[in-house]
Amino acid sequence: MPAIAFRGIRKSYGDTPVIHEFSTDIPDREFLVLLGPSGCGKSTMLRMIAGLIDITGGDLLFDGQRVNDLEPRQRNIAFVFQSYALYPHKTVRANIAFPLLMSRFRWWQHIPVVGMVARWRAMRDPAIATTIERIAATMELTPYLDRRPRTLSGGQRQRVALARALVREPSIYLLDEPLSNLDAKLRAQMRTEITALHRRVGASFIYVTHDQVEAMTMGTRIILLNDGVVQQNGTPQEIYDRPANTFVARFIGSPAMNLLPVTVDGGQAAIDGGPPLPAAGVPDGPVLLGVRPEKVRIAATGPGLPARVAVVERLGAETVIGFRLGLDAGTDELGTAAVRDLHHAKVPGNADLAVDDECRVQLDLSGACWFDTTSGERVA
Incomplete structure (x- = not known):
């Protein structure tokens, strides 16, 4: 052979x-x-x-x-x-x-x-x-x-x-x-x-x-x-x-990896509406933070980034939730938003959330990736 x-x-x-x-x-x-x-x-x-x-x-x-x-x-x-x-x-x-x-x-x-x-x-x-x-x-x-x-x-x-x-x-x-x-x-x-x-x-x-x-x-x-x-x-x-x-x-994974724009300064990544995130070894400046949906935790209340639910897909053993960061998006805007503009979380079981609910998002950065905003290539 x-x-x-x-x-x-x-x-x-x-x-x-x-x-x-x-x-x-x-x-x-x-x-x-x-x-x-x-x-x-x-x-x-x-x-x-x-x-x-x-x-x-x-x-x-x-x-x-x-x-x-x-x-x-x-x-x-x-x-x-x-x-x-x-x-x-x-x-x-x-x-x-x-x-x-x-x-x-x-x-x-x-x-x-x-x-x-x-x-x-x-x-x-x-x-x-x-x-x-x-x-x-x-x-x-x-x-x-x-x-x-x-x-x-x-x-x-x-x-x-x-x-x-x-x-x-x-x-x-x-x-x-x-x-x-x-x-x-x-x-x-x-x-x-x-x-x-x-x-x-x-x-x-x-x-x-x-x-x-x-x-x-x-x-x-x-x-x-x-x-x-x-x-x-x-x-x-x-x-x-x-x-x-x-x-x-974006191509590998269903749903695809979430890409969040952040700004890194001295090993800390700033994201709107949330506390600084650890970014050791990542060059200073604007970058894209990549987090897989299974590394995203989402709940109706508690600590985390404020967001609003846009899509709920109940698959039995798990639920896929599409959301947008921030609370300023209304129902009509969410209803017509392109899927590619949404971020996603994949949670086990049946999540107690509905479309247009306010929620809180926590990111598990173990295995996270960082990408250059211009070239799209992965950085350290």
Whole structure:
């Protein structure tokens, strides 16, 4: 299984850059997630790895071997598409077997009758038949082998697409938003199945998604992109705990990290309406204080920053409360305020607060982050 190295990789269409220069090393058997909003370049990067589009500059290495000029079939990869791309006229068995049949394809199989006989004989080859049965059992598809894709559910079709990729036993699996067409329950189920599949096969997975939940729960490493620029490269926990900039802080987490403007002077951060906060090691001047919603405590009375409740989302085991600091915002203003202008607290159980209630907010600064107000980059 190859380790993957990016050496100054970039992609442009004419004078328009799509992927800005990027270098990193991805160890063997990682579950790498390419994460970012729509149009950020993550699918373009995946297609460069697959060899489906050319690399404008830099080198892509598999185990130290430059693969820029290799055809996709020479890279020993498998690609799972967002749309499943199953053949509707073929059975599940034939769909899974298709890569194995193509590996044996010869020019004379274009002759109609001869080709049909060749495929019929290949399907009955004990080696191919055994492989199909084994992969089908792994993906729990054995009862459906003789059915057509139109008779399957969305989750079953996705498993067929994965089985078709597995049957070749490639060194790298590339998955381009494979769960985006499924409902929430099936997505949760397939996340678990794909993660277990990664552990079983012991190969490198590269997975494209815009869903941070998929990235955080499945990936062993995340590359977060925005506008073709890599914002951060690290483990899910590193990216969550230590976001490199305000874009990462806002993108990772549900709700996102709260960013509060404060002024630091001599190791103390001043915030309107509240007592000074410790800010040891943070440069003097205006900065943004980043605090995760689970580090915010909110109550109807008591000490803390004065605020007014704008949104209450009761989720059973926890409650998400959107609030605005200060007490001068009326109900109408809160009702029309954009969600991105709100701060959030995530508290256990059912909070005894309602929209437009006055409240007090306390900040737990353990694990807090500080960001430059101009560049958005994290500071000490």
